[in-house]
Each structure stands twice: as C-alpha cells, then as structure tokens.
Amino acid sequence: MTPAESARHIPATRPAGRRSAIVxxxxxxxxxxxxxxxxxxxxxxxxxxxxxxxxxxGAGIVLHPSTIRYLAQRRGVELDAVSLGVSRVRYLRRGEGIVSDAPSRLRFAAYGVLYAELLAAFGARDYHLGNEVRAVRDRDHHAEAELADGRVLTADVVVCADGIRSGARRALLPEVGASLAGYVAWRGVAPGAELSRMASAILSDAITYTIMPNSHLLTYPIAGGPSRLMNWVWYRNVGAGAELTDLLTDDQGRVHDFSVPAGLIPAQRVAALREDARGVLPDAVAEVIGKTADPFLQVVCDVEPPRLAFGRICLLGDAAFAARPHAAAGTAKACEDAWRLAAALAECDDVRCALARWQAGGLDLGRNLVRRSRQAGIRSQFDCTWRVGDPLPFGLYEVGDSEF
Ligand SMILES: Cc1cc2nc3c(=O)[nH]c(=O)nc-3n(C[C@H](O)[C@H](O)[C@H](O)COP(=O)(O)OP(=O)(O)OC[C@H]3O[C@@H](n4cnc5c(N)ncnc54)[C@H](O)[C@@H]3O)c2cc1C
Known part of the structure; x- marks a missing residue:
C-alpha cells in the first residue's frame, strides 16, 4: 500500500462505542x-x-524480559525465535586476548526481528507509513493529531512515540532539550560467517567488553539470516563544536543532528575508523570493524522531561526519556511504559486521570534509568574507573534485571 492509499484507510471519524488511540x-x-x-x-x-x-x-538490542513481554504473553513467541543467548561475558585487552571470563544469562535481538514481530502482531491495515504528524493538541473531549498534509485526526488519546527528536516533546515542553554526553556511539554489524577462526572463538558465544582510557567497546552476536551477525558499539569521546559537526556531516555534506545513518558516512571517515581500530583494539574486535560494510554513528545524550502526560496526550519511548545506552534498557523502558499505559487506561474510563496516574511510574522509571546510565557513561568515558571484570551495568529497574 502506498502512503496515499494507506492514508485513505485512516478513519475520518472515531468509532462509535469504542475508545480510540492515535500513536x-x-x-x-x-x-x-x-x-x-x-x-x-x-x-x-x-x-x-x-x-x-x-x-x-540493523543493529542489536540487549533483550530485557519487558521487551519481549507482549510477544511472549500475547503471541506465544518463543525466546529462541527472536533472540539468542551467549554463555560468556568476557573482557578483552589488546595484545592479551581474554582477560576476564564469566558466565552470562543475557540475550540479544536484532532491531529488525523485533520490529517485524511487533508489526506482524499489529497488522498492516492500521499502520500508516508516510504519514507525518506536525502537531498534536489536547481538546476538551478528544485529542488531535494534525498531519503534514493538513488533515486533522481525532482520538480519545494520542501517544507520541516519535523518538529522540520528538516534535511533540518540542512543542509540549520547549524548554527540554537533549544534553550532550560528550561522546558518540559508533555502531555496526559484520557477517559472522566472514570472521576468522580466531575472532569467532573469542566473540561468537560471548558478550565482550574492551575497556580503554576514555573509551570502551562491546560486541555481541545477533541473528541475521542464515549466519549470525556480530554487533558492536564503540563509545568515543568527542567535544561539542566543530569536531562533532564534522563527524555528523554525511557524504553529501548534510549535517545531521543526532545520528548519521548507515551508508551515509563518508568513505574516508570509515577508513579512519578502521585504521584507529587496528591501532588500539584487540585484533578480534578490529577485525569485526574492518568487516563491517556500513558503520553508523549516534550521538549519546540525555533527555529528561518533567512531565509525560498532557491531558489526553502522552510521551513514550525515546520521545519521553532518552537514556545513554549503557544500561541497555531504552527499548525495555518503552515496552514497560507501553504495557503500564494500557493497564492504566483499561482500569479507568477517564483518560486524563489514567494518564496522570500512569505518569508517576514513568517519571520514576525514566529518571532512575537516565541517572544510572549517566553514571555508567561517566565511569567509562571520563573517570576511567570501570575495571576489567566489573559486572555489566545492564538493567531496567536495577542492574541485573535484564538476565533470563
Ligand atoms: C548505541 C545504542 C544502543 C542501544 N542498545 C539498546 C539495548 O541494548 N537495549 C535496549 O532496550 N535499548 C537500547 N537502545 C535504546 C533503543 O534503541 C531506543 O530506546 C529505542 O529504539 C527507542 O525506540 P522509539 O520507538 O522510542 O524511537 P525510534 O526508534 O527513534 O522511533 C521513532 C519513530 O517515530 C517516527 N517519527 C518521528 N517523527 C514523526 C512524526 N512527526 N510523525 C510520524 N512519525 C514520526 C520515526 O520515523 C521513527 O520511526 C540503544 C540505543 C543506542 C543509541
């Protein structure tokens, strides 16, 4: 269905006798x-x-029980169908190989697999691609979403899940901006089948961390077609200003604000990344980066709104709180808040009242996650007090609750 055809299927009026939501x-x-x-x-x-x-x-996500709750409980999806586990958590050091090796109960998923499963559960009929919302408004008896083409849709509740650059958040909370952490995450995936025997032996059944002065890097495998993909994230410090602007400039000269997608990073910058990798990383990890066709880049930042509910409108996911990725729980938070939101609305006919009640838990969760993730980032990127063998900072409510 084209965007125009899809748009024609959006009901112009709200269904009688049933509450409605626009997401x-x-x-x-x-x-x-x-x-x-x-x-x-x-x-x-x-x-x-x-x-x-x-x-x-395409990139990896450390799974959390909350992330998989809908698919497991309502669709009967098996964990192994959407994620894979590894048996080891390892620390690596250049020239020394594995310097710490412990058991792991973590699981990992590919973004694309989770997206495909959640979309299959929802169905294509009411999923309208190519429909940009330019404004949301809270009215006395309904909420509105105005599309870029001027149409205005109404519903009992509007959920704004429009990501870290959320236009809804900008309009509702103009004073809340993203605060830069002072570093970026280089990311990518390499085909597992292309890795040497040495790299596979170290990486393929493990999540690995490499701690360096003012930097760290992790790898873990995710499913991807017939063979696995090796997913990696390399956190590198970059000051605000010209250096960051340069990094965010794509191969067409366009300057992006939060990320440069795969395929748009200038070739000479990718070459420099690979050269840096060969110069400072363990061989196995440098090999993974060397074999990644299209690395991409995301600026790390914190977003902390003071409110999530605005009458019949609410913010969810990265549009609400955006935490640094170190706790590996941004998606988990979104899924947890989504589940709690539906429960709050099911319990209470009054949408405003339900959203106000739901907000309290979302604020607690978001603040806690942002604080813990910030501490982990400062520890690794600036204080350099993250030690080989330290427990990983993964967790939604607390460290450790991401394990299966
Ligand atoms: C390096 C890194 C590693 C991470 N690792 C993990 C991890 O291991 N585990 C984990 O749980 N989380 C992880 N996260 C966090 C996770 O990726 C995010 O929290 C999550 O993907 C946010 O999802 P979202 O749906 O809120 O936002 P997004 O995925 O950004 O989606 C927003 C959507 O809104 C659409 N949109 C925007 N504006 C409009 C508009 N005006 N009208 C209509 N549509 C619009 C966009 O096109 C987009 O599709 C990581 C993040 C990073 C940066």
Whole structure:
C-alpha cells in the first residue's frame, strides 16, 4: 500500500462505542503501545513518518524480559525465535586476548526481528507509513493529531512515540532539550560467517567488553539470516563544536543532528575508523570493524522531561526519556511504559486521570534509568574507573534485571 492509499484507510471519524488511540511513530515504542492498547479494547491507528518499513535499521538490542513481554504473553513467541543467548561475558585487552571470563544469562535481538514481530502482531491495515504528524493538541473531549498534509485526526488519546527528536516533546515542553554526553556511539554489524577462526572463538558465544582510557567497546552476536551477525558499539569521546559537526556531516555534506545513518558516512571517515581500530583494539574486535560494510554513528545524550502526560496526550519511548545506552534498557523502558499505559487506561474510563496516574511510574522509571546510565557513561568515558571484570551495568529497574 502506498502512503496515499494507506492514508485513505485512516478513519475520518472515531468509532462509535469504542475508545480510540492515535500513536505517532511506528517504531518499537509505538508498536508496543499500539499492540497493548488494541488488546485493551482501543481502536488504534499508527502514523509513521517514514515512507518505508523500518527493518533496515540493523543493529542489536540487549533483550530485557519487558521487551519481549507482549510477544511472549500475547503471541506465544518463543525466546529462541527472536533472540539468542551467549554463555560468556568476557573482557578483552589488546595484545592479551581474554582477560576476564564469566558466565552470562543475557540475550540479544536484532532491531529488525523485533520490529517485524511487533508489526506482524499489529497488522498492516492500521499502520500508516508516510504519514507525518506536525502537531498534536489536547481538546476538551478528544485529542488531535494534525498531519503534514493538513488533515486533522481525532482520538480519545494520542501517544507520541516519535523518538529522540520528538516534535511533540518540542512543542509540549520547549524548554527540554537533549544534553550532550560528550561522546558518540559508533555502531555496526559484520557477517559472522566472514570472521576468522580466531575472532569467532573469542566473540561468537560471548558478550565482550574492551575497556580503554576514555573509551570502551562491546560486541555481541545477533541473528541475521542464515549466519549470525556480530554487533558492536564503540563509545568515543568527542567535544561539542566543530569536531562533532564534522563527524555528523554525511557524504553529501548534510549535517545531521543526532545520528548519521548507515551508508551515509563518508568513505574516508570509515577508513579512519578502521585504521584507529587496528591501532588500539584487540585484533578480534578490529577485525569485526574492518568487516563491517556500513558503520553508523549516534550521538549519546540525555533527555529528561518533567512531565509525560498532557491531558489526553502522552510521551513514550525515546520521545519521553532518552537514556545513554549503557544500561541497555531504552527499548525495555518503552515496552514497560507501553504495557503500564494500557493497564492504566483499561482500569479507568477517564483518560486524563489514567494518564496522570500512569505518569508517576514513568517519571520514576525514566529518571532512575537516565541517572544510572549517566553514571555508567561517566565511569567509562571520563573517570576511567570501570575495571576489567566489573559486572555489566545492564538493567531496567536495577542492574541485573535484564538476565533470563
Ligand atoms: C548505541 C545504542 C544502543 C542501544 N542498545 C539498546 C539495548 O541494548 N537495549 C535496549 O532496550 N535499548 C537500547 N537502545 C535504546 C533503543 O534503541 C531506543 O530506546 C529505542 O529504539 C527507542 O525506540 P522509539 O520507538 O522510542 O524511537 P525510534 O526508534 O527513534 O522511533 C521513532 C519513530 O517515530 C517516527 N517519527 C518521528 N517523527 C514523526 C512524526 N512527526 N510523525 C510520524 N512519525 C514520526 C520515526 O520515523 C521513527 O520511526 C540503544 C540505543 C543506542 C543509541
């Protein structure tokens, strides 16, 4: 279905006798909310700006029980169908190989696999690609979403899951901005089948960390077609200003604000990244980066809003709190808040009251996650007090709750 055809299927009026929801943004937060809300009896439409499905954002996600709750409980999806586990958590050091080796109960998923499963659960009919929302408004008896083409849609509740650059958050809370952490995350995936025997032996059944002065890097495998993919994230410090602007300039000369997608990083910058990797990283990890066709880049920052509910409108996922990735729980937070949102709305007919009650838990969770993730980032990137063998900082409510 083209965006125009899809748009024609958006009901112009609200369904009689049934509460309705509009979800702005059709990525993991939006799909999670939409699935839970529909199961709670809502008629739900998702409005997604992208004209194409989002599968190609290829990167890994450390799974959390909250991330998989909908698929497991409501769709009977088996853990092994959407994620894989590794048996070891390892620390590596250049020239020394594995310097710490412990058991692991973590699981990892590919963004594309989670997205495809959540979208299959929701169905394509009410998932409207190519529909950008330019404004949301809270009215006395309904909420509105105004599309870029001028149409105005109404619903009982509007959930804004439009990501870290959320236009809804900018409009509702103009004073809240993203504060830069002072470093970026280089990311990518390399085909597991292309790795040497040496690299496979070290990396393929493990999550690995390499701690360096003012930097660290992790790898873990994710599913990807017939063979696994080796996912990696390398945190590197970059001051604000010209250096960061330069890094965020793509191969067409466009300056991005938070990320440069795969395929748009200038070739000479990718070459420099690979050369740096060969110069400072353990051989196995440098090999993975060397074999990654299209690395991409995300600026690390914190976003901490003082509110999540605005009458019949709410913020969810990265549109609400965006935490540094060190606790590996941003998606988990989105899924947890989506589940709690549907429960709050199911319990209470008064949407404003339900959102206000739901907000309290979301603020606690978001603040806690941002604080813990910030501490972990400062420890590794600036204080350099993260030691080989330290427990990983993964967790949604607390360190350790991401394990299966
Ligand atoms: C390096 C890194 C590693 C991470 N690792 C993990 C991990 O291991 N585990 C974990 O749980 N989380 C992890 N995260 C966090 C996780 O990626 C995010 O928290 C999560 O993907 C946010 O999902 P979202 O749906 O809120 O936002 P997004 O995925 O950004 O989606 C927002 C959507 O809204 C759409 N949109 C935007 N504006 C509009 C508009 N005006 N109208 C309509 N649609 C619009 C966009 O097109 C997009 O599809 C990591 C993040 C980073 C940066």
């Amino acid at each position: 702005v943004g059709g990525s993991l937060a939006g799909l999670s909310a939409a699935n839970w809300l529909r199961d709670a009896g809502f008629a739900v439409e998702i409005l997604e700006r992208s004209a194409r499905p989002l599968q190609d954002r």
